[in-house]
Amino acid sequence: MSHENQEKPVSNSKSVIRLPIIISITLAAGMLLGSTFFSGGKKLTDVAKGYAKFREVLLLVENNYVDSVNTEELVDYSISKMLEKLDPHTAYFNTEEATAARSQLDSGFDGIGVEFNIYNDTVYVVTPLSGGPSEAVGIQSGDRILKVNKEVLSAPGVTNGQVYKLLRGKRGTKVTLTIERLGLKDNMNFEVVRNRIPTYSVDAAYMVDKEIGYIKVSRFSETTFDEFKSALSTLKADGLKKLVLDLRGNPGGYMERATSIADEFISGDKLLVYTEGKDSRFDRKTRSHVEGGFEQGAVIVLVDEGSASASEILAGALQDHDRALIVGRRSYGKGLVQMPIKLSDGAELRLTISRYYTPSGRSIQKPYEMGKGEDYNQDLTHRYDSGEFFNADSIKFDKTKAYKTDGGRTVYGGGGIMPDVFVPRDTLMNSKYLFELYAKNIIREYALRYANDNSKRLEKQTFDEYLKTFEVSDAMISELVKDATKSGIKLNEKELNRSKPIVQSQTKAIIGRYVWGRKHKNGLNNEVYEVLNPMDNVYQNALKLFSKASELENGNFSSLNTKKIDK
Structure with missing residues (x-):
């Protein structure tokens, strides 16, 4: 299934970088980078020499190479290859990619508002998005989109990218869709006026029983905190006393949204996360400061190998302050902070400027070697091969990176958030x-x-x-x-x-x-x-663990230690 704001799933490859990345410094701060980052000193001379050499080679290629070349493509390629020598999360997005990436975290995007499937080279409407312009004009589930503004869409080799390009556009602009509908002999033309399509990040919020509530957060976008507050308020009105917060498969997003949600659970003035980098200007501490909506009541947080960055900040803060029982599998392990820097042509550099640490001092960044991104990106495959997804004993703890929670429980850094209660991946019914x-x-x-x-x-x-x-x-x-x-x-x-x-x-x-x-x-x-x-075996196990979560909330840590992980 796709729609105009399709999000790629977390995978074992470098596509993780293409997902929304935690952002701890605002774009406004990023704008200042060019004028202040390379300030004085011997290193400025080194940068100038490198720039002069690159410019010289580029001009020689442009003016003298035997065939015509696309200079812009060469520059994009060279930048991308250069950044591969750095950490695995510093990344470059060309103009088109940058626009698409930013829309993942914006409050919405402009388009016609449909979810679609490409099936046998035909574009099918799965459903018009609720409240969107396609729903308003009568586009229905099962409709086949044959043409967009007379340009053939359903044809051999049609791609998601083509669909996005044709369906998205500035709000207020018109697009004519030629539709084939089951049961009707003739095709129909629909004129749709593009509009703002809201995107959501809280996928579910419901009461499991009279006391237990469930909230699923799929990412941390611009609207996530507001969505979460609304969901929490609704569940509290329905009698919420205990909560399952599901962060599985959540690749991250805006760090501020994650810490705002953490503040809803954590009382008083407590450290939630801090960042440290080579330049102290990028160091910051975030503390709890508001009276939260759920500071009392047992909490269970679900994580897995797809929970990354901002998800790990939230889970780590709740674990370090003994506020939630963490259930599932070891999280992804991304503890590097990227600053998004918009370049003059609309492209974007996401530059790693600092590391973040949980309140106990843990860096959850998993190990990597500079310039060896390929092995880093195979980490989840290595976990699978080692049996870690199926057996708690296969999780490798770095004993030198042991830290203590507020209540004295041992937790480990250097490789994601370790669950308090391990639940294996269930593959028995796969085929x-x-x-x-x-x-x-x-x-x-x-x-x-x-x-x-x-x-x-x-x-x-x-x-x-x-x-x-x-x-x-x-x-x-x-x-x-x-x-x-x-x-x-x-x-x-x-x-x-x-x-x-x-x-x-x-x-x-x-x-x-x-x-x-x-x-x-x-x-x-x-x-x-x-x-x-x-x-879902992780969900079902979690519902049985509220006695442990309640012990944790009440300060009884005798039966809880991350070194003792249940199978």
Whole structure:
């Protein structure tokens, strides 16, 4: 599934750098960098010599090379290769990439507001975004976008990038979509006026039972703190006494949003995070200072190998102050702070200027060698191969980097946030057949078709009734398998039976989201998480650990130590 603000998942490769990176200094401060950063001294002479040499070579190539060259591409390439000699998170974005990257953290973007799939070189509308211009003009789930302003879109080799380029644009501008709709003989043209499309970062907020609440934060964007405050307020009104805060797969974002959320849990005047760099101007300390919305009540934070940067700041602050029980697997381990510096042509340099430390003094940055980014970016693969995702004993602690929480518990730095309670990755129901269904969007396409065909009947009940009573039948699975076979996926009965519970839950979740979730105006996907979480072993284990979380809150640390990790 994609939409005009598609976010790439956290992976084991350098694409991690392409995700929103924690920003501790404002862009306004970044603007000042050029005039103050290289100030005086012998090093200025070294920089001048290097610049003169590069300029000389570039001019020689431009004026004398046997073939014509694209100088701009050469410069972009040389900058990128130069930065590879530094740490793994210093990065350069050309003008186009910088614009796309910044929109990941902005409060929204301008476009027509659709989620889409590319399937067999055809662009399908998954759903119009709630409150967006496409929904307003009547674009429906399942519509095929054939042309945009008479330019053919559904064609062999169509890419996400092409779709973004054609659908995004300045608010107020018009775009004509040629749509093919099932059941209609003739194509239709829709004129859509682009507008601001809000993006959300709190994916779910619901009550698990009368006391336990669940909030899922997928990143730390411009609006995250406001979304979180609203979600927390709603849950408190519903009786919230204990909270599960899910930060799994959250790659980070604005550090200030993470510390603001930490302040909601931590009372008094306490250190939340501090940064230190070569230049003291970039050193800062952030402390709690407001009366938070949930300073009392047991808290469990879920993390995994996809939780990075700002997620680790939040989890680390809560762990160091003994405010939350950390459950899951070791987090990613990114403790370097980047300053975003907008260059004159709109490109952007994200330069590592400092390291951040949790309140106990931990740097959670995992080890790296300067200029050896390839091995660094294979770290998650190494964790998998070593068995760390499946066995707590495989986690390697650096005994020289031991620190103490407020209550005297031992925690370790140098490689992410270590969980208080380890829960292994669950792969028992995975299969090649399941992955093939995912790859060709079979489950989603079938679920959306079922929802379209049965929405009037389903809407006669509440979602809670649907959650409790609806079952994806064997007949439905048979229809889905037929779709898969038509798409060239050969049926493997054994693998299907192994993965059947996942197929059923995914199908039920997508149907629930389409029928009930699209009516929300707050970006929440509660319907999806309420269906899928009962299948999630980390979530299910967390619900059983509130006795430990309550002990932690009450200052009873005897049974809690990160050296003793449960399997």
